[in-house]
Amino acid sequence: MPLLNFQQTKKLLLKYKIPIYQTEIFNSEKKAEKFVKKIGYPVVLKIFSLTILHKTDMGGVKMNIKNNKELKKAFFDLIKIKRIEGILVQKMGAGKEIVLGMKRDFQFGPVLMFGLGGIFVEALKDVSFRICPVSKKEAIKMIKEIKGYSILKGQRGEKPLAIEKLAPLITKLSNLSLKEKNVKEIDLNPLIINEKGVWAADFKFLV
Amino acid sequence: MKNLEKIFNPKTIAIIGASPKKNSVGWGLVKNILEGKDSRKFFYVNPFEKEIGGIKCFSKIGDISQEIDLAVIAVRAKIVPQIVEQCCRKKVGGIIIISSGFAEIGKEGEILQDKIIKLVKSAKIPLIGPNCLGIIRPSIKLNVSFAPAFPKPGNIAFISQSGALIDSIIDKSLSENYGFSFLISYGNEADLTLSDFLLFVNKDRQTKVITVYLEGLKGGRNFMKVAKKISKIKPIVVLKAGRTEMGKKAVFTHTASLAGNYQIYQALFKQTGIIGVETIEELFDIAKVLAWQPKCKNGIGIITNGGGCGVLMADYCQELGVNLVKLDSKTIQKLKDSKIMHPAFSRNNPLDIVGDALSKDYQIAIEALLKQKNIYGLLIIQTLQIMTEVEKNAKIIVEAKRKWPEKPIVCCFLGGEMTKKGVEILEKNKIPNYPDLKRAAKAMKVLIYE
Numbered sequence: 001m002p003l004l005n006f007q008q009t010k011k012l013l014l015k016y017k018i019p020i021y022q023t024e025i026f027n028s029e030k031k032a033e034k035f036v037k038k039i040g041y042p043v044v045l046k047i048f049s050l051t052i053l054h055k056t057d058m059g060g061v062k063m064n065i066k067n068n069k070e071l072k073k074a075f076f077d078l079i080k081i082k083r084i085e086g087i088l089v090q091k092m093g094a095g096k097e098i099v100l101g102m103k104r105d106f107q108f109g110p111v112l113m114f115g116l117g118g119i120f121v122e123a124l125k126d127v128s129f130r131i132c133p134v135s136k137k138e139a140i141k142m143i144k145e146i147k148g149y150s151i152l153k154g155q156r157g158e159k160p161l162a163i164e165k166l167a168p169l170i171t172k173l174s175n176l177s178l179k180e181k182n183v184k185e186i187d188l189n190p191l192i193i194n195e196k197g198v199w200a201a202d203f204k205f206l207v
Numbered sequence: 208m209k210n211l212e213k214i215f216n217p218k219t220i221a222i223i224g225a226s227p228k229k230n231s232v233g234w235g236l237v238k239n240i241l242e243g244k245d246s247r248k249f250f251y252v253n254p255f256e257k258e259i260g261g262i263k264c265f266s267k268i269g270d271i272s273q274e275i276d277l278a279v280i281a282v283r284a285k286i287v288p289q290i291v292e293q294c295c296r297k298k299v300g301g302i303i304i305i306s307s308g309f310a311e312i313g314k315e316g317e318i319l320q321d322k323i324i325k326l327v328k329s330a331k332i333p334l335i336g337p338n339c340l341g342i343i344r345p346s347i348k349l350n351v352s353f354a355p356a357f358p359k360p361g362n363i364a365f366i367s368q369s370g371a372l373i374d375s376i377i378d379k380s381l382s383e384n385y386g387f388s389f390l391i392s393y394g395n396e397a398d399l400t401l402s403d404f405l406l407f408v409n410k411d412r413q414t415k416v417i418t419v420y421l422e423g424l425k426g427g428r429n430f431m432k433v434a435k436k437i438s439k440i441k442p443i444v445v446l447k448a449g450r451t452e453m454g455k456k457a458v459f460t461h462t463a464s465l466a467g468n469y470q471i472y473q474a475l476f477k478q479t480g481i482i483g484v485e486t487i488e489e490l491f492d493i494a495k496v497l498a499w500q501p502k503c504k505n506g507i508g509i510i511t512n513g514g515g516c517g518v519l520m521a522d523y524c525q526e527l528g529v530n531l532v533k534l535d536s537k538t539i540q541k542l543k544d545s546k547i548m549h550p551a552f553s554r555n556n557p558l559d560i561v562g563d564a565l566s567k568d569y570q571i572a573i574e575a576l577l578k579q580k581n582i583y584g585l586l587i588i589q590t591l592q593i594m595t596e597v598e599k600n601a602k603i604i605v606e607a608k609r610k611w612p613e614k615p616i617v618c619c620f621l622g623g624e625m626t627k628k629g630v631e632i633l634e635k636n637k638i639p640n641y642p643d644l645k646r647a648a649k650a651m652k653v654l655i656y657e
Contacts, residue, residue, distance in 0.1 A: 107427030111471050129474040131431065138478060 001184050003050045004205035006085060012183070013203060016176040018169065020200040021093055021192070025086040029075040032089050033068060041066050042092040045074045046202075049084040053204075060084075064092060093201060095194030096152070096161060100170065102177045102186040105131075110177035112170060116148040117190040124148075132174040139170035152193075159195040169198060182207050208406045209333050209399065213300025215344055215389070215407070217276035218247050220351065221268050221299070223290055224281035224306075225251035227259045232281045232305055235353030236341070242357055243348035248273065268297050276300040279341065279351050284308030287337065288322040295330035302327065303351060304337035310395050311338050311461070324397050333403075339394030340370025343377075345387055346413060352392065361386020362415035362498040363491075364408040366401060368393060368422045368464075376487070384634035385495045388414040396425045402433040409437045416497040418490055419445045423464030431479055438480035442497045442653075445481050446490045447472050482653060489649070492641060496650040499637035500615035503583035505655045506532040508576040509557035512564040513590035516621065516644060517557030520586060523648035529655060531556045532582050541575045548572075562592050566599035573607045577614055584615040586651055588644070589629070591622045597629035605636040615654050619647035 004012075006025045013020050022039050025048055026032040036043055047060035055061055060081060062074035078087050097117025105111050108131045115127035128145040130138055143149065143166050154160045173186065185206035192201050222240060226233030237259055240249050250273075251259050254266035265271050268278060268290075278299040280290050284306050294302055309320040320337065327334045335342065341352030345360035352370075358377045363385055367373050370392040380386065388411060391404050401424065408414045417437070424430050434443060449458035450469040458464060476483040484490050507529050511517040524531055534556050542548050542558075547567055553559035558576065560568045569587075576582050589600055597620070608616050618633055618640040620626040630640045641647040 105427075105468065105471055107424060107467055108431065108471060108475065109428065111474065129470050131471065131474055131478055141477070 001206040003053070004183070004207045005050065006048050006088070009203055009205045012176065012180060012205065013200065016172050018172050018176070018188075018200060019198065020203065021091045023088055023090040025088050026075075027079075027086045029072060029079075032075055032087065033071060035089055036068075036071060039091045043071070044088075044090045044092045044201075045071070045078055046088045046090070047078050047081050047084045048086055048088050049081075051083050052081075090201065093192040093194070093199060095192040097190035098152075098166070098193055098198070099127075099187075099189040100173060100191055101188065102132075102173060102183075104184055110174070112142070112174060112177070114142050114170065115146055116151060120146075120148050130170075130174075132177050134170055134174040136167045136171050139167035139174075142170065143167060161193050161195060162197045163193070165198045166193070208410075209403055211301065211333055211399070211403070211407050213276040214303070214333060214335065215342065215349070216347060217300065217349070219273055219275050220247060220249040220277045220279065221252055221265075221271060221275045222249065222279050222281070223252040223268060223294075224279075225253050225256075225259055225264065227256060232353050236279060236281055236305070236351070239350040239352055239354065239357070242350045246348050250275070268293050268299075271297075274298075274300075277303065277351065279303045279305065281305040281353075284316065284319055284337075288319060288326065291323050291326050291334075295326055295332060298330075299332060301333045301335075303335045303339070303341055304394075304397075305339060305341055305353070306336075307338040309337045309397070320395065320397050327398055334398035335391070336394040337397060340373055340392035342392070343387070343390040352390075354390075356381060358390065359386030360413075361388065362413060363387050363418055363494045364389040364391070364411070364414040364416070365418045365420075366391045366393060366404045366408070367420040368401075369420055369461075370394070372420055372487075376491075380491075383491070383495075384631070385491065385498065400425050400430075402426060402430045405430075405433055405437050405443070409441055414441065416494050417441055417443045418494045419443065420448070420490075421445050422448050422458040422461065423467060425464070427467075427475075431475060434475075434479040434481055443479075443481045444484060444490055444493050444497070445476065446484050446487065447476075450485075488646075492639075492646050492650055493653050496615075496617060496639045496654060499639055500617065500654055501613055502654050502656055503613075503615050505530045506581050506583045507586060507651060507655075508532060508534075508579070508582040508584075509586045509588065510560060510569065510572045510576060511557050511588035511590070512560050512562055512568075512592070512595065513588065513621075514553070514559045514561075516588045516590055516619075517553070517559050519644050520588060520619070520648060521557055523645050524586075524651075527648055527652040529648065529652050532579070534558065534576070535579050538575050538579045541578075542571065545571045562590070563594055565594060566596045566603050569600050570603045570607075573603065577607060577611045582614075584617070584651060584654060586647060587616060587618045588647075589618070589620045589622075589626070591625055597626055598632060601629035601632035604633060604638060608636065608638055615651070617641070617647050617651045617654075619644050 045062040101113045110132040115121045120126045126147045128142045187204040188200045224233040251264045253264045256264040278294045309316040449455045549561035633640045
């Protein structure tokens with residue numbers, strides 16, 4: 001299954017009002033600099049490639065870039081990598097990581113998966129599933145079902161996260177999955193959640 | 208909804224492949240059909256036999272002059288299409304194909320199955336199977352199967368993708384106190400699918416709960432819609448096989464269906480309100496309680512004559528999310544005022560009425576707890592001491608149930624030989640008993656509204 005290109009991916013996310021961190025794709029460092037002037041530091045730089053699925057494995061991600069000098073260096077490092085479409089420049093967010101994905105099942109059609117990011121998904125397999133359409137009510141159950149829900153709800157002394165924004169996000173992804181039949185798989189990983197809201201930091205669509 | 212009346216309530220049946228050969232499937236069908244000989248007419252079809260047990264054999268279905276509601280086919284797979292064609296010409300009301308050797312064996316069988324599908328679809332005749340055990344409806348003495356015994360009538364419908372499982376469950380049920388409204392072995396689902404049977408038994412008044420053994424679905428989206436609708440009216444309990452990779456492989460060689468991702472099935476169960484279980488024991492533990500007892504709000508009382516059992520039960524209840532209600536001071540006062548309770552009774556929920564409790568103690572405890580408004584159901588434990596009055600206790604519980612029909616009672620008479628008679632009294636009166644505390648707690652859990 002091929003990866004959908006960046007512009008089309010972004011267009012679909014915006015069409016279904018799925019919030020993402022401000023992200024643009026560049027082939028010129030000058031233009032990237034101009035964009036950062038608008039959104040402000042710190043930023044993240046990532047390669048975008050239709051053939052490289054795991055960009056971190058090959059050093060394709062540069063985090064926490066704080067000034068023009070760092071931006072320039074990171075940009076020229078990344079542009080050397082072969083088989084890339086361009087460099088993504090993205091506002092760097094802070095918060096807890098979440099994953100949300102979609103796969104099509106041969107029997108039931110689109111199925112959504114939800115979980116906390118990183119070790120929770122990979123090592124503990126602490127995820128929940130629902131078959132689309134997923135209503136808001138069902139989405140809330142899906143969120144509460146994971147064992148890590150207490151982490152999401154926040155521990156004592158932490159600022160409460162904007163978990164009320166998660167269920168609407170899930171219903172939007174359900175809606176997208178049902179309508180955009182050519183999209184075979186979606187990976188929003190990670191989504192960043194903090195006290196203000198939730199945004200997709202990385203997004204992949206397979207078609 | 209498809210009209211399956213002629214299959215499940217036939218006035219006339221033709222057995223094609225009826226046989227006098229002992230231990231053949233055709234012989235099994237003949238033997239079982241006799242069960243309902245006073246309720247309907249039946250005909251044997253076999254060109255190689257003149258008669259079986261004194262009943263004439265026709266050489267083909269077309270030779271029978273009466274209309275045929277249900278044709279049952281148990282002949283070699285290869286000639287099944289040609290027999291089906293004859294059945295279509297005869298305009299039978301429905302067909303069951305017992306024979307195997309179709310999609311489950313691979314490409315060659317699939318071609319045969321496709322031929323059959325084409326025939327019945329164009330003739331608009333509903334078909335069960337192929338590759339199945341058949342159907343049984345105990346209440347009208349209908350046994351169109353080669354099952355080894357005839358089950359008791361009751362309120363549980365069992366729809367199974369495995370025929371052999373039905374056979375053993377029938378045998379087991381004979382020594383239990385529950386019975387069946389329907390047993391349906393549906394095989395390869397060439398025409399009628401699990402969803403069709405769900406819709407059918409949902410309309411049946413006798414059926415209070417629907418149990419299913421499932422490997423893989425045909426038409427997942429449709430099933431989802433149907434199950435969601437029905438589970439609001441009648442509980443559906445599903446034992447899903449093929450949860451692991453090894454299991455999945457076994458499913459494919461068994462029924463040629465794909466087991467699918469179990470996590471997705473779990474999501475399906477949650478979204479449709481299906482109760483998913485993991486063992487045969489659980490399937491009927493839960494079916495029994497749902498068939499016999501009403502649902503209730505989450506607020507339960509425990510009565511026990513053994514402190515330890517009360518503690519265990521409280522543990523299981525908390526783990527399962529069953530709320531134990533605090534006893535009112537009024538309730539405790541009533542128990543004290545009775546002057547019968549052992550002075551050391553627990554004054555708590557679980558209410559421990561102490562080991563030497565007699566039936567009178569149980570009676571007072573049950574009455575007091577059921578009278579407390581926010582206790583919506585009871586778990587009653589009985590351990591066995593030398594003075595324990597097993598049968599009398601059971602009768603008292605039956606009595607209490609009559610007085611408070613809206614409050615479910617689930618029992619755990621722990622023991623074996625010496626509790627048997629009590630259990631029988633309870634279950635004859637539709638009060639379920641479990642020989643294990645956790646099983647009783649789980650049964651209570653499914654009665655609680657979400």
